[in-house]
Amino acid sequence: MPDTAMPILDVKGLETVFRTRGGDVHAVNSVDFHLRPGELLGVVGESGSGKSVTMMSLLRLLPSPPAEMRNGTVMFDGQDLLKISPEELRQVRGSRIGFIFQDPMTSLNPVYTVGFQLAEPLRAHLGMSKAEARARSVELLRLVGIPDPEQRLKDYPHQFSGGMRQRVMIAIALACDPKVLIADEPTTALDVTIQAQIIELVKDLRQKLGMAIIWITHDLGVIAGIADRVMVMYAGQVVEEGPVNEIFRDPQHPYTQALLKTVPAVRGPRAEKLQVIEGQPPIMHEAPDACSFRNRCKFAFDRCAEENPALAPVHMPGHRAACFLLDKASTKEPEAVHG
Amino acid sequence: MLTFIIRRLLTAIPTLVLISLIIFLLLDLAPGDPLADQPLSIPPEVRQKMRDALGLDSPAYIRYLLWAKQFFWVEPLYFIDWLVGTNFADGMQRIVSWQFRAPVFDIIVQRVPQTLWVVGLAYLVGVMIALPIGIISAYKQYSWFDQVGTFVSMIGFSVPPFFSGVLMIVFFAIMLPWFPSIYDTTLVVNDFESLGQQIRQMTLPVMVLALQTTAQLSRFMRASMLDNLNHDYVRTARAKGMTEKVVVLVHVLRNSLIPVVTVIALGIPSIFGGAIITEQIFKVNGLGQLLITAIYANDLPMVQTLAFIFAVLIVACNLIADMLYGLLDPRIRYD
Ligand SMILES: Nc1ncnc2c1ncn2[C@@H]1O[C@H](COP(=O)(O)OP(=O)(O)OP(=O)(O)O)[C@@H](O)[C@H]1O
Ligand code: SF4
Numbered sequence: 001m002p003d004t005a006m007p008i009l010d011v012k013g014l015e016t017v018f019r020t021r022g023g024d025v026h027a028v029n030s031v032d033f034h035l036r037p038g039e040l041l042g043v044v045g046e047s048g049s050g051k052s053v054t055m056m057s058l059l060r061l062l063p064s065p066p067a068e069m070r071n072g073t074v075m076f077d078g079q080d081l082l083k084i085s086p087e088e089l090r091q092v093r094g095s096r097i098g099f100i101f102q103d104p105m106t107s108l109n110p111v112y113t114v115g116f117q118l119a120e121p122l123r124a125h126l127g128m129s130k131a132e133a134r135a136r137s138v139e140l141l142r143l144v145g146i147p148d149p150e151q152r153l154k155d156y157p158h159q160f161s162g163g164m165r166q167r168v169m170i171a172i173a174l175a176c177d178p179k180v181l182i183a184d185e186p187t188t189a190l191d192v193t194i195q196a197q198i199i200e201l202v203k204d205l206r207q208k209l210g211m212a213i214i215w216i217t218h219d220l221g222v223i224a225g226i227a228d229r230v231m232v233m234y235a236g237q238v239v240e241e242g243p244v245n246e247i248f249r250d251p252q253h254p255y256t257q258a259l260l261k262t263v264p265a266v267r268g269p270r271a272e273k274l275q276v277i278e279g280q281p282p283i284m285h286e287a288p289d290a291c292s293f294r295n296r297c298k299f300a301f302d303r304c305a306e307e308n309p310a311l312a313p314v315h316m317p318g319h320r321a322a323c324f325l326l327d328k329a330s331t332k333e334p335e336a337v338h339g
Numbered sequence: 340m341l342t343f344i345i346r347r348l349l350t351a352i353p354t355l356v357l358i359s360l361i362i363f364l365l366l367d368l369a370p371g372d373p374l375a376d377q378p379l380s381i382p383p384e385v386r387q388k389m390r391d392a393l394g395l396d397s398p399a400y401i402r403y404l405l406w407a408k409q410f411f412w413v414e415p416l417y418f419i420d421w422l423v424g425t426n427f428a429d430g431m432q433r434i435v436s437w438q439f440r441a442p443v444f445d446i447i448v449q450r451v452p453q454t455l456w457v458v459g460l461a462y463l464v465g466v467m468i469a470l471p472i473g474i475i476s477a478y479k480q481y482s483w484f485d486q487v488g489t490f491v492s493m494i495g496f497s498v499p500p501f502f503s504g505v506l507m508i509v510f511f512a513i514m515l516p517w518f519p520s521i522y523d524t525t526l527v528v529n530d531f532e533s534l535g536q537q538i539r540q541m542t543l544p545v546m547v548l549a550l551q552t553t554a555q556l557s558r559f560m561r562a563s564m565l566d567n568l569n570h571d572y573v574r575t576a577r578a579k580g581m582t583e584k585v586v587v588l589v590h591v592l593r594n595s596l597i598p599v600v601t602v603i604a605l606g607i608p609s610i611f612g613g614a615i616i617t618e619q620i621f622k623v624n625g626l627g628q629l630l631i632t633a634i635y636a637n638d639l640p641m642v643q644t645l646a647f648i649f650a651v652l653i654v655a656c657n658l659i660a661d662m663l664y665g666l667l668d669p670r671i672r673y674d
């Protein structure tokens with residue numbers, strides 16, 4: 001994918017706050033990222049780092065209250081998704097942007113048949129008749145590898161296994177041929193062999209259909225295998241972003257480096273031993289005014305507690321990270337980064 | 340499904356037999372002489388003849404079996420005769436009310452329309468109002484609509500009908516003479532004027548009873564909707580680009596109705612038995628009132644029969660509730 005292609009999705013300054021009884025939670029803090037046509041962007045980060053909230057904010061899928069979208073623009077197809085009317089947004093959801101959720105067991109409505117749920121977006125967005133929607137549904141189920149699709153349309157979600165349900169979810173998300181597919185940990189709830197099958201399926205579908213994909217996961221191994229670019233999130237911020245090879249070969253942010261040490265080596269020599277990152281990600285009661293990682297960072301120095309580092313380009317094109325160590329002006333011991 | 344129904348019906352039989360026996364034995368324990376209100380001038384030997392005629396001195400199990408035979412065999416035969424004009428019953432002894440000295444079922448048949456009109460209609464009205472209130476309250480949680488709904492339900496829950504009924508009479512029959520305070524059973528509806536009169540005299544008792552039903556059901560509907568609104572499948576429906584109307588009225592509603600429909604079905608027997616107080620206040624001579632007067636008058640066959648009919652209704656509505664549950668929720672399997 002050429003780096004120069006116009007992004008299909010361009011997010012700037014996204015900020016989402018939950019207003020709860022226990023105080024505000026700043027779940028997404030000034031997040032910038034983009035997605036180019038046909039590209040697969042992997043999003044990684046610990047639990048609670050704001051990956052899901054970021055993606056749901058794009059389509060305004062969070063319940064409000066408590067969620068509040070304070071700032072930002074989400075440019076998609078020449079429209080700002082945060083500004084358009086609910087009706088215009090509805091026409092984007094499920095038709096030009098598809099969404100797959102983590103838990104296939106609960107994401108389908110238990111009292112309607114799979115055929116009904118699959119036909120819904122087809123009829124709503126493409127204005128298909130019942131018969132047309134049925135024919136297309138059969139085609140879609142076949143596409144995602146569900147055997148005997150004509151029969152299975154009449155079945156209810158509980159008659160499918162977890163992996164089969166996730167295939168149904170994928171079929172629903174792809175029903176209207178979206179330009180962007182957002183997959184929020186689509187395999188986390190599945191067992192390992194099924195996970196591998198689903199990943200293969202998505203790779204395959206991407207080849208066939210050519211949509212751009214945002215793939216959220218905890219599993220860096222998966223990212224290494226399928227992503228073009230990676231975005232690392234911590235405490236509701238993007239701390240590093242870049243081409244997948246760059247990130248794995250030469251991670252710049254201390255958090256990314258630590259994260260990579262928590263997985264068995266995917267490329268290059270085996271890591272000596274697997275490590276865990278000590279400590280917990282903070283709960284953000286205020287918008288960050290210092291580096292959120294400083295309590296767990298072994299390189300933290302004075303400046304880290306005074307200012308919040310911004311994403312800045314590092315040597316390779318398209319590779320950016322948010323850490324003062326990379327800021328030449330304040331460099332203390334930059335070589336330690338490559339430890 | 341069919342085998343499930345048949346199995347449930349078969350298991351219902353011993354249950355009902357046991358219930359009828361328990362009702363009978365309990366009533367039998369109650370003190371009181373059905374002839375107590377006969378004039379004292381009746382000579383003792385005549386009194387004894389009356390006792391014999393009523394079978395009062397035979398042992399309890401004989402009396403129970405006699406009642407059971409009349410209830411399960413003779414009365415259905417009379418019903419068939421009445422329906423198709425045959426003569427199966429052929430003058431067999433029916434269950435006779437001691438108080439009215441007429442067949443119990445003839446009297447019940449006279450009373451059913453009033454009960455259905457007033458109490459049944461109130462239930463229907465209550466349900467029709469409660470469901471939309473519950474849906475809107477949940478969808479717009481904590482809005483002013485929801486707050487008002489909560490307040491009205493609290494009143495409906497906490498104010499008993501003997502109080503709200505009297506209050507209604509004071510306001511809408513005495514201070515503002517819009518509605519009659521007494522239900523006139525003899526009213527025959529044959530033109531628009533009498534229809535208007537019928538509607539007016541039904542209004543107050545229906546309102547009192549509907550308030551109760553609405554209060555309970557709207558809360559239940561609201562809770563069920565709220566529970567479902569947080570489910571993942573709702574988010575999926577929105578992410579598919581469904582309109583809010585479809586999300587709420589197609590996806591959430593169908594799921595939320597599953598427990599609510601069950602509760603509605605289980606509440607049906609209370610139409611017949613539960614409105615005793617309201618029927619008394621507005622002098623509606625329905626089944627509830629019939630039961631109360633029969634208890635006062637020591638009319639054991641009447642009480643026994645009515646109590647048993649209520650039991651049958653309860654068992655039947657339980658079965659209906661289970662079937663509805665299965666119809667609405669594909670995850671339920673009957674085998
Ligand atoms: N409804 C909510 N109310 C309040 N806080 C919320 C709500 N939903 C999410 N959050 C907060 O937002 C933050 C980010 O959550 P998010 O679900 O985006 O994390 P995640 O990166 O997707 O984690 P995971 O990998 O576990 O899915 C968390 O700290 C969480 O506590
Ligand atoms: S800015 Fe400071 S605390 Fe934050 S990651 Fe860099 S060195 Fe560590």
Ligand SMILES: [Mg+2]
Nearest residue numbers: 051052053184
């Ligand atoms: Mg998540």
